[in-house]
Amino acid sequence: MVGNFMAPVALAFAVLEVSDAPIAIGAVLAARTIPMIVFMLIGGVLADRVGRARILFASNLVSGASQAAVAVLVISGYAELWHLIVLSAVNGIVSAAGLPAQQGIIPLVVPRTMLQEANVLMSLTRAVVAVAGPGTAGLLVLSVGAGWALALDAATWIVAALLLLPVKISGTVSKSSVVGDLRLGWDYFRTTTWLWLCVGAATVLNALYEGGLLTLGPQRAEGSSLGAGGWGLLLTFQGIGVLVATIVLMKVRLERPLFFGMLGMALFGLPIAALGFSTHLGVLLPAAALSGAGIQVFSLGWQLSMQENVPSDLLSRASSYDQLGTYIAIPIGQLAMGPLAAAFGIETILAVAGIAYVLISLATLLSPAVRRLARVSFPAPETNGAAA
Incomplete structure (x- = not known):
């Protein structure tokens, strides 16, 4: 990290x-x-x-x-x-x-009984490193x-x-070819409604986020009273939201992970829409904090959904389709938003992108497969007295 x-x-x-x-x-x-x-x-x-x-x-x-x-x-x-x-x-x-x-x-x-704790620990580590890593690199470049x-x-x-090196985990013995394994992964992906629906939504959402907030956001800040300082403050409040949500999720079990996860994903669109309507910090900073908390809830909900519901021998293949959907449309958003902003105005495009982000996230909850997906209960691992 x-x-x-x-x-x-x-x-x-x-x-x-x-x-x-x-x-x-x-x-x-x-x-x-x-x-x-x-x-x-x-x-x-x-x-x-x-x-x-x-x-x-x-x-x-x-x-x-x-x-x-x-x-x-x-x-x-x-x-x-x-x-x-x-x-x-x-x-x-x-x-x-x-x-x-x-x-x-x-x-x-x-x-399996500690998957939420493990993922929250990973997320906490990621949140801390996300703050320290770029700054450390910048200091090294300067010095x-x-x-x-x-x-x-x-x-x-x-x-x-x-x-x-000490981690010894063997692979799955497969009698089929690589193409056969790819087909098996695809068959699982396309027949698992909550999986393909959420990945498909994320493909569009990532294009809107990368093209909206991360591409047009700095331009909107630069051309307004917000400036570079205000833009940095917005991103800082987003990080604060991540940390607060992480601390809460250390204690609260996340039931119905995709239901709450997609609600959290909807919050991630708030700063995009807010930038379209206003550059006032009183509007943007709460939206940024809520978005940080929301994406953290989604991140945990998605990891739990994948790790508890996807068969272990297919998990990396299912994750590869997830990663493919995550990255494939990002360049489209990055390249398309600039010309659209030039044609229709940066405020209009940000407002439309933010509202679309929220609506697409909430629309996934119309599917019972997404809305009703529950946590899977696993038996607690057996321990002897000495181990305890």
């Missing part, structure tokens, strides 16, 4: 050291995203067949090696843009296997340079790989 949140800052400034072309950063980022999307489904199959711990170890190790290569090239002054593009593509390919493996490994190392910041990023990946 530390590496994930440091990498975008360090890599962006490393690219700027190599090239000042307007498309340079976008080309390097796309070089990672596109292979990740292309190979995501194959990655889910490999994670289920080979073993999630093994795949995650290999993914972390190669990610560390690719980042280390970028760091050496930048520090030595020999880096060229095509080097960064090729190494980013390598990182994207191995991430296509690592992400589904990471999603599927938690139920294999944690008792010792982007190359050394990438070197530290590479080290975090390698340490993460080494920490997985």
Whole structure:
């Protein structure tokens, strides 16, 4: 997680050291995203067949090696843009296997009765690192340079790989081919209503969020009294909402995970709509805090729904379809929102995108499969007196 949140800052400034072309950063980022999307489904199959711990170890190790290569090239002054593009593509390919493996490994190392606690712990860690990681990378870039910041990023990946060495989890013995395993995963995905419906909704919602809040949001802030300081404050309040919800969910069992999860997802659209109507902090900051709390409830609800209801031997494959839906429409939102804002006005597009976000989230609850999905009860693990 530390590496994930440091990498975008360090890599962006490393690219700027190599090239000042307007498309340079976008080309390097796309070089990672596109292979990740292309190979995501194959990655889910490999994670289920080979073993999630093994795949995650290999993914972390190669990610560390690719980042280390970028760091050496930048520090030595020999880096060229095509080097960064090729190494980013390598990182994207191995991430296509690592992400589904990471999603599927938690139920294999944690008792089923403690899945909520485990996921909340992961979320708390992620929330803290999300605040500290980018700032740390920025300080490193300013003090010792982007190359050394990438070197530290590479080290975090390698340490993460080494920490997985004691984890022994075998894969699933499969008599079918990779294509057969892909078909089996697809059959499960398309026949599980709550799964395909929520992933389909998330595909549209992520395009609206990335294109709306993250692409048009800074432009709206820059062109108003909100400014960069107000924009940073909005994102900070969103993080505060995440932390508060995480603390509450440590104590409160989340029943009907998708019902409350999609309600939480609807709250995530509030700051997009609010920016369309106002730039007053009194409106935006509460909306941002509610959105942070809402996305945390959704995140936990979704993880529990997947880990408790999807068969263990299919979990990484199901997660790969989830990840594919998460990423595939994001570039569309990022590219489409700018021209739409130019044609119809940035306030109008933000308001429409935010309202659509809320309505699409709530519309999923019209399906009984989503609305009524309940937690699965598992027997408590047996312990002897000494272990207790």
